[in-house]
């Protein structure tokens with residue numbers, strides 16, 4: 669898998685697979701925090717930061733959802749990369765909805781990483797929160813970026829912080845997030861990128877056990893933690909919305925389709941019906957990215973015929 673090694677690009681680098689064939693996710697290296705307006709090294713400030721995303725990526729999708737739901741579009745602008753990430757990693761090459769507002773004249777996202785560290789070793793990932801003023805990366809870990817959006821950026825916009833916690837205790841939120849991350853958010857990748865039958869079997873078992881448990885939870889309540897939507901739901905949403913089109917086929921998560929889970933499916937449509945949520949879902953970027961970029965698991969870049977029937981919303985309209 670592609671990464672920078674001592675500043676040089678290797679499109680087929682090894683190193684994300686354990687000896688037993690299971691996928692290992694690298695830690696995100698940039699972990700600074702945005703602080704309250706007019707305080708600290710990276711204070712929340714209008715038009716200062718640029719959020720670099722891919723519409724294909726479930727981790728970046730979280731941040732776009734937050735920006736939309738929390739009405740932060742006028743506070744923080746975005747750059748959108750081309751969905752095809754092989755062999756050059758994320759690029760700004762021309763494609764529908766692609767844009768570069770980083771302030772840097774670059775073709776490849778890796779050049780932004782190299783602009784602050786010529787010897788960078790690691791993955792070049794989205795989302796990346798870029799500070800246009802000091803020309804540095806603040807953070808490239810989605811779970812933290814969403815909390816900054818729901819924190820200091822909301823404050824700057826005259827809104828309350830922590831709205832997306834939905835009034836639930838943080839310990840409960842973190843516990844549910846951990847469960848969903850292990851079995852699903854990261855779980856689908858551990859299934860899809862497994863390089864041994866045993867690693868695949870173990871990951872796929874955990875994945876469907878997790879879905880079975882979520883189906884039971886959603887039989888009792890509209891949302892994961894009760895009758896109010898919260899961070900856990902939006903973190904789960906971005907994986908669910910990709911499941912039947914991508915993870916089921918491309919990542920071989922094909923014990924059951926999501927549509928066969930009655931409660932989870934109703935829940936997915938419930939989330940899709942929140943204002944602005946559908947505007948954050950880009951099926952074309954999702955399908956092109958996965959099927960045409962992961963050539964290690966789909967060497968000829970074939971897109972399965974069933975995908976012509978795209979997801980529809982609860983009113984039967986295409987999203």
Ligand SMILES: N[C@@H](CCC(=O)N[C@@H](CS)C(=O)NCC(=O)O)C(=O)O
Pocket residue numbers: 669670671696724725726727728757791792793794795808809810811
């Ligand atoms: N932990 C990171 C993961 C981000 C991540 O893995 N993004 C993927 C896209 S879905 C990426 O940019 N991958 C680039 C690569 O693997 O070369 C986060 O949650 O922000």
